[in-house]
Amino acid sequence: MRTEIDRTASSARGAASVPARTIASDTVRKEWRMRLAPERTIQAADRSADAAASQLSGCAGQDDTQGRYQRSLRGRRMTRLRVVAMAFAIVAAAWAQTSAAKEVSGALSARPLAPAGAIAVAGKHRLRAGTTAVLYVPAAIAAGAPAPFLLLLHGAGGKGEDMIRLFKEQADRRGIVLLAPDSADRSWDVALSMSGNDGAPSFGRDVKRIDAILQEAFARVDVDPQRVAVAGFSDGASTALSIGARNAALFPATLAFSAGGMVADWNGPTGRVFFSHGAKDRVLPIAIARDSLAPALRASGFAVTFVTFDGGHSLPAPVLEQAMVWWLGPGPDSP
Structure with missing residues (x-):
């Protein structure tokens, strides 16, 4: 196993960075086209109604011309009202789409808030605040002491329960509270967005769901704010x-x-970031994380640890142990 550790940002100033996702240019152009289109439609409707009224006014000497002219004016007013209503609907829809894109920032409001000493009953608990999730409370939590807390996010096609099984032994040994939610779709929004039209990663409804489930979990267990990780x-x-x-x-x-x-x-x-990646990974090649993601975080001031192992798309037990030591230090049964 080969370990690469770099805790300085200076060496990565020229490293490749992750492409930034921009909503502004295309969205603003489309938005203004949407806002101008209804105005042009109203003007066209006015011209059509004026032409119709002009034709009728030329026959004003006939007995029924005045009635037909009045009906034309009423029709013109109704046409304008319908067009204005449609215009407002179009503009409202455009603004709603733009606002929805802007408000998904990825920021979470949940914070540990349970009273000191609060400990949920040991074992698995099903939570349903915004999404389905498994909260695992090990019996090894020290009485009266806040516990380390780990939010676990599964891979594509997986479930939160899969991550609980993978991390349960570490949780039992170290007294870690685990929370593992399910994604809304077959995978997380960030991953699904990378296969979208522009390929740029972006947030979606998973952020709000994760925030809600964190709030419920934090209300149940006394969590150490300095030992919370994702x-x-x-x-x-x-x-x-x-x-x-x-x-x-x-x-x-x-x-x-x-x-x-x-x-x-x-x-x-x-903060601190721990990467691990198999040198023979053919699902997500190591170069993505090693040459792009890790350097971008280093350049932003994060303390990054990158571990490479001889394997594929997996998480071997020795690598998981190394990650836990990196996060919490040696376990209680370590030599």
């Missing part, structure tokens, strides 16, 4: 990096196992 495997690792970078005040540590991307343009506090 971890993920594969697509879950990409999401963990994206959320962790934007919420370092909540997650001082982020663990990314075989990541393949992240949402760029973060700011605010920085």
Whole structure:
């Protein structure tokens, strides 16, 4: 196993960075086209109605001309009202789409808030605040002491339960509270967005769902704010990096196992990031994380540890142990 550790940002100033996702240019152009189109439609309707009225007024000497002219004016008013209503509907829809894109920033509001000494009953608990999730409370939590807390994000096609099984032994040994939600779709928004039209990673409804489930979990267990972390495997690792970078005040540590991307343009506090990746990974080649993601985080001031192992798209037990030592230090049964 080969370990590469770099805790300085200066050596990575010229490293490749993750492409920033920009909504502004195309969205603004489309938005203004949408806003101008209804105005042009109203003007066209006015011209048509004026032409019709002019034709009728030329026959004003006939007995029924005045009635027909009045009906034309009423029709013109109704046409304008219908067009104005349609215009407002179009503009409202455009603004709604733009606002929805802007408000999904990836920021989380949840914070540990349970009273000191609060400990949920040991075992698995099903939570349903915004999404389905498994909260695992080990019996090894020290009485009266706040516990370390780990948010776990599964890979594509997986479930939160898969991550609980993978991390349960570590949780039992170290007294870690685990929370593993399910993604809304077959994978997380960040990963699915990379296969979209522009290929740029972006957030979606998963952020709000994760925030809600964190709030419920934090209300149940006394959590140590200095030992809260987010971890993920594969697509879950990409999401963990994206959320962790934007919420370092909540997650001082982020663990990314075989990541393949992240949402760029973060700011605010920085923290620590642990990467692991198989040198023979053919699902998400190591170069993505090693040559792009890790350097971008280093350049932003994050303390990055990168571990390479001889294997594929997986999380071997020795690598998981190394990650836990990196996060919490040696376990109680370590020599």
